Amino acid sequence: MLFSDKLHEECGRTVSASISIHDSLGEKQEVLFSDKLHEECGVFGIMTPQPEDLAHLTYCGLFALQHRGQEGCGITVNDDGMFTTHKDLGLAEHVFTPQVLGSFPHGTAAIGHTRYGTTGGSQRRNCQPMEVNHQKGKMALVHNGNLSNAAVLRSALEQRGAIFHTTSDTEIIAYIITQARLQTDSIEDAVRIAVSQLEGAFSMIVMSAQKLIAVRDPHGFRPLCIGTLPDGGYVFASESCALPAVGAAFLRDLEPGEMIVLTPEGKLISDRRFVRTAPKTICIFEYIYFARPDSVLDGVSVHAARKRAGALLAEAYPADADVVIGVPDSGLDAALGYAQASGIPYGIGLIKNKYIGRTFIAPTQSERVSAVRLKLSPIRETVEGKRIVLIDDSIVRGTTSRRIVSLLRDAGAKKIHMRISSPPFLHPCYYGTDIDSEENLIACHHSVPEIAEMIGADSLGFLPAEVLPQLACSEEICTACFSGDYPTAVPQSGSKNRFEQKLHAG
Numbered sequence: 001m002l003f004s005d006k007l008h009e010e011c012g013r014t015v016s017a018s019i020s021i022h023d024s025l026g027e028k029q030e031v032l033f034s035d036k037l038h039e040e041c042g043v044f045g046i047m048t049p050q051p052e053d054l055a056h057l058t059y060c061g062l063f064a065l066q067h068r069g070q071e072g073c074g075i076t077v078n079d080d081g082m083f084t085t086h087k088d089l090g091l092a093e094h095v096f097t098p099q100v101l102g103s104f105p106h107g108t109a110a111i112g113h114t115r116y117g118t119t120g121g122s123q124r125r126n127c128q129p130m131e132v133n134h135q136k137g138k139m140a141l142v143h144n145g146n147l148s149n150a151a152v153l154r155s156a157l158e159q160r161g162a163i164f165h166t167t168s169d170t171e172i173i174a175y176i177i178t179q180a181r182l183q184t185d186s187i188e189d190a191v192r193i194a195v196s197q198l199e200g201a202f203s204m205i206v207m208s209a210q211k212l213i214a215v216r217d218p219h220g221f222r223p224l225c226i227g228t229l230p231d232g233g234y235v236f237a238s239e240s241c242a243l244p245a246v247g248a249a250f251l252r253d254l255e256p257g258e259m260i261v262l263t264p265e266g267k268l269i270s271d272r273r274f275v276r277t278a279p280k281t282i283c284i285f286e287y288i289y290f291a292r293p294d295s296v297l298d299g300v301s302v303h304a305a306r307k308r309a310g311a312l313l314a315e316a317y318p319a320d321a322d323v324v325i326g327v328p329d330s331g332l333d334a335a336l337g338y339a340q341a342s343g344i345p346y347g348i349g350l351i352k353n354k355y356i357g358r359t360f361i362a363p364t365q366s367e368r369v370s371a372v373r374l375k376l377s378p379i380r381e382t383v384e385g386k387r388i389v390l391i392d393d394s395i396v397r398g399t400t401s402r403r404i405v406s407l408l409r410d411a412g413a414k415k416i417h418m419r420i421s422s423p424p425f426l427h428p429c430y431y432g433t434d435i436d437s438e439e440n441l442i443a444c445h446h447s448v449p450e451i452a453e454m455i456g457a458d459s460l461g462f463l464p465a466e467v468l469p470q471l472a473c474s475e476e477i478c479t480a481c482f483s484g485d486y487p488t489a490v491p492q493s494g495s496k497n498r499f500e501q502k503l504h505a506g
């Protein structure tokens, strides 16, 4: 068993994750950190020269990508053209029990997905991989990102008689690829036709009976990389942190617009037809919050980017303080950067309960038993009587920040100077995150001093938007949720559940 040579605690009840937000009486409960942004999705694909237990390897890859989505997950294994799929709501470790993993056949290719649904509700039918049988064979598909022209594409398909079974963008992509496949000689030709019609963010992996194909959209909003396996074979993953988890070595990132085709003969074919057909605009929030700190995206370490954000914050918003602490997990690297740049000692001031999933339901909505208090505990020795610089990655509605500040005050903090390693959110995102309504963004309605007062901080400083390129060491980034400068045309409605609403209305 994993970590079996570690000491184990004795007793005590642990809490379990749930995705429901209603209790048995039907009353709305508080989902932990519900005012934090959510990740989009994680995709994984693997191809080996000989049949292997790829379900287990894909499970390990999904485990490493779990931070990108905790609503649901799935795996499809290709055993000589026979596809076996299992997918469900829940974390990978709950969905893929030893019995489920043991029921998969060995295969030469597999794909997997961890989902946070940015479009489509939390139903099992919206989980991926999405499997399609068509006249010329079959394919399965996993996808990360949101299409900014999804509504237009879906409407056009429906007018031509398409019937959708899910409310996610992924089925739109599957439909377009399948229609193209019926007119073309190869799956890669069909994927190419689909890519020419899609707008917005998509990093996806398509598995046919013979091939494995990975594509990154021409803007490169979402990351996607490829690694090599020691005995031959390749791995695709949303983030490089998933490669060591399956024993693979990092080869390179896919370029925005690049399509890589893996053939059964072990060939890797790179199709660069869509490369540089649009300006590259990788999501800057991947570096600030979404990605794991041990990942390297487009050649830039996420950990180093977060440390730079902290150092830049220290420059822009210095503070008279005794200690710098970070909100676990994504505030920690920036806190270290702030401490190193300012010369103020770094301390561990908050501990996270690692057994609570992001979707754990707090028992009440009251302040006294808030979800934050279940998730985070202050270390009194670090904070009592101290002037603190508190670093977090973002403020959405402000409720979580207010509770963390109050937690530290109760532990004896004398002053709390809050510093945020991103600029204020002012605009919705249409590319695969759940920033979908300006009315919920505190910075759209209040000035920085007002927000400081609302969350109870002595001072507040956000990372200036003009330094964002320094995080990614590139000007080729998307900053639309901060600047309103969208790299593509934007849809009229970007709500996560826009197709749900349409279905219900009908």
Ligand code: SF4
Residues within 6 Å of the ligand: 221, 283, 284, 285, 286, 428, 429, 430, 431, 432, 433, 478, 479, 480, 481, 482
């Ligand atoms: S709008 Fe914001 S969250 Fe969305 S892709 Fe752009 S930078 Fe990332």
